Amino acid sequence: MSATLLMDDAVAQATAIRDGTTSAAALLEATLDAIAARDPVLNCYTDLRVDAARGEAAAIDAALARGEDPGPLTGVPVAVKNLFDIAGLPTRAGSKVLGALGLPPPTRDATALARLRGAGAVLVGALNMDEFAYGFSTENAHVGPTRNPADPQRIAGGSSGGSAAAVAAGLAAITLGSDTNGSIRVPASLCGIWGLKPTYGRLSRAGAWPFVASFDHVGPFARSVRDLALAYELMQGGDPRDPACTGRVDPVGDLDAQAPGLRIGVLGGWFADRADGQAGAAVERAAAMLAEGGTRHDVTLPMAEAARSAAFCITGAEGGALHLPILRTHADLYDPAVRDRLLAGTMLPASVVHHAQRVRRAFAAQVSAVFEEFDLLLAPATPVSAPPIGDATIILDGVEVSARANLGLYAQPISFVGLPVIAAPVPGAALPLGVQLIAPPWAEARLFAAARRLERAFQ
Amino acid sequence: MAELSDGLIDGVIDEAAAILGLHVLPEHRPGIAANLALLSRHAAIALAVPLPPEAEPAPVFRPGDAP
Numbered sequence: 001m002s003a004t005l006l007m008d009d010a011v012a013q014a015t016a017i018r019d020g021t022t023s024a025a026a027l028l029e030a031t032l033d034a035i036a037a038r039d040p041v042l043n044c045y046t047d048l049r050v051d052a053a054r055g056e057a058a059a060i061d062a063a064l065a066r067g068e069d070p071g072p073l074t075g076v077p078v079a080v081k082n083l084f085d086i087a088g089l090p091t092r093a094g095s096k097v098l099g100a101l102g103l104p105p106p107t108r109d110a111t112a113l114a115r116l117r118g119a120g121a122v123l124v125g126a127l128n129m130d131e132f133a134y135g136f137s138t139e140n141a142h143v144g145p146t147r148n149p150a151d152p153q154r155i156a157g158g159s160s161g162g163s164a165a166a167v168a169a170g171l172a173a174i175t176l177g178s179d180t181n182g183s184i185r186v187p188a189s190l191c192g193i194w195g196l197k198p199t200y201g202r203l204s205r206a207g208a209w210p211f212v213a214s215f216d217h218v219g220p221f222a223r224s225v226r227d228l229a230l231a232y233e234l235m236q237g238g239d240p241r242d243p244a245c246t247g248r249v250d251p252v253g254d255l256d257a258q259a260p261g262l263r264i265g266v267l268g269g270w271f272a273d274r275a276d277g278q279a280g281a282a283v284e285r286a287a288a289m290l291a292e293g294g295t296r297h298d299v300t301l302p303m304a305e306a307a308r309s310a311a312f313c314i315t316g317a318e319g320g321a322l323h324l325p326i327l328r329t330h331a332d333l334y335d336p337a338v339r340d341r342l343l344a345g346t347m348l349p350a351s352v353v354h355h356a357q358r359v360r361r362a363f364a365a366q367v368s369a370v371f372e373e374f375d376l377l378l379a380p381a382t383p384v385s386a387p388p389i390g391d392a393t394i395i396l397d398g399v400e401v402s403a404r405a406n407l408g409l410y411a412q413p414i415s416f417v418g419l420p421v422i423a424a425p426v427p428g429a430a431l432p433l434g435v436q437l438i439a440p441p442w443a444e445a446r447l448f449a450a451a452r453r454l455e456r457a458f459q
Numbered sequence: 460m461a462e463l464s465d466g467l468i469d470g471v472i473d474e475a476a477a478i479l480g481l482h483v484l485p486e487h488r489p490g491i492a493a494n495l496a497l498l499s500r501h502a503a504i505a506l507a508v509p510l511p512p513e514a515e516p517a518p519v520f521r522p523g524d525a526p
Contacts, residue, residue: 306508309501316498328481340490343483344498347475347491352502357516359508364517405497 001026006034009224010076010173010231014120017075018064024057024075028122031077035124035171042147042156044166046082047089047126053077056122070120072230078117079172081163082126083133084110084218085207093209094131094159096142097326097333110207111242112176112218112235119234124172127162131335133178133211134319134342135159136186136407141335145389148191150432154386157187157407160221164191167221168432174222174231178208180215181315182381182411185436188221188423189381190407192432194228194451195221199441200418202248203232206241212318213244214357215311215415225451226255228422232444252445255452261294262450265374267438270304271410272380274396278433279380282426286435287378289457290450299370299377307363307413310356317353320345337404364417368440376450377438379410381423385431414438422447424454463499468492 001022005013016022032050039045060070080086083093085106090099109117117123128146130138138161139145146161148154149169156165160177164187167175177184179197188195196219205218220231229252238247266287272280287296301307320327320342327346331339370377387394387403394403414421419441423434437454439447463471472491476483483491 303508306504309504310508312501313498313505316494324479324481331484331487336487336490340487341494343481343487343491344494346479346481347471347495348498348502352506354516355508355510356502356505358510358514359505361517362508362510362514 001030006030007170007223010073010222010227011224013076013173014072014074024060024122025054027075028053028057028077028124031124031171034169038169039171041152042149042165042169042171043144044127044146044162044169044171045079045125046092046128046143046162049089049123049125053122053124060120060122072119072234073116074120076121076173077124078121078174079124079127079163079166080110080113080176081129081160081178083129083178083209084113084126084176086113086123086126089126091209092126094129094133094140095334097330100330100333101326106207108207111204111239112208115235115237116174116176116231121174127166127175129162130159131338132209132319132323133159133180133183134338135404136182137404138162138187139389147389148386150192151386153388154431155190155389157190157382157386159183161187163221164188164193164195167191167193167223174220174227176218176220178211179217179219179415180212181311181415182408184219184221185381185411185421185423185434186407188425189434190386190432192425192427192434193221193223194225194425195219195423196228196232197415197421198232198444199420201244201246202420202442202444203235204237204239204242204245206239210322212315214314214318217415225448225455228451229255229448248442250442250445252448255448257449259449259453262290262375263294263373264291264296265299265370265377266296267301267377267379268298269300269302270308270413274409275380275383278385278429279383282433283378283380283435285428286424286426286454289454290376290378299374301366301370301413303359303363303366304413306359307416308409310359311412311416313348313352313356316341316345317348320348360416363413367417367419371440375446379436379438381411381434381436382407383409385429385433410436420444420447422451424451427458461499462503463496468495471495
């Protein structure tokens, strides 16, 4: 097996296995070797399925030998944030609490994971996260922080930090995460890889431990746009186990097709005021490339601050209410920072939450009007690149603020109204940082085409 | 919702805990208070958005599939 295959994308890996250049077993062993070498520092994985994965890789090689086609992810090593159900393995959701409840392990995989495995992927294990997905740093109080592959002294971002770092370090080709307020986009940005938060209701969340029903999404991380698109396409489809899943299926189409000029809107105001120089420069660079043959204008969303605050309140209240029965009996087993946020959330008046949900619809209408003039909106994914591990605060616009709450400053208003977003890495700086490519609801295909244009331009 | 001052927060925690059947341990109280103060600041920003009565929330509940 070539030394570079581990860092190639999933499509290249599956191709190499299908054409006999390597085998699923060999790629898995190389992945396990890389995990053994790097993960003691990076701390991406909380659970490894070594024997089970070896069995699955051998079965894929045997199927190929019989002339069968295991699918487009033949032998590709994948892994999931540890809030996704894996049949036979206790679901952690970054906590000790679920283990203490004495629940039996799930008997079936989360839907999104099942669809990847159904396409031939080999599940390597489960990945570190902020407890119950309530954070942006993956400094997990129980198993320690996931470290950023670009600089292990820095955070990977969160809450899907293990998922982002594993892909960035070549410890899996594709991973799954969840995004309620930015938990795919923030770590994708800080680790320098691609991440998709799909339209709300697009991909089934069944079997992913919930957090905030109004905003929860699941989505993939990948090292290439074609991998991201492939994983997304494989996971589309209805699912009666997720009441929010619409079942709407739209093909991505040809990523390299000649596209008409795009009307690019660069989000200012809320989305620019606190960004540091690198974040602003990344947006400008991406906007200039995407606007070639099209147009580029600045645009503001005047309700963005209120949207973010409304999202903050709904998050606290829905998350708190979800955890209330467990908090009554197991409060001491939570990460104290998460526990106190959830407990405070239970105490928010219902009238605030109801108003916040009405703000959500009003903001969606405002954004919808903006999309009559623009094809894509651009904003930083994070206001800064990865802060050092242990730093409780970051400096934004000269003001010291909580890192845990504010790394998602620009992500939160967008997920609030369920828009599809690709977090796109913009290379060229010392530390990774990404931008959000934001499309109207259900226009993921437009996002993928734009992301591919950026990928080609940056290669 | 008004931003909660330090003087008000203890009372809010006591009353909410009583309604919810929560036993708040003394060592949890400072963290809850800090987060409740933060939530109240965000609530004030959200509540400042004027909305007409017909501005309903977004979620649509689907009772099930047609037979």
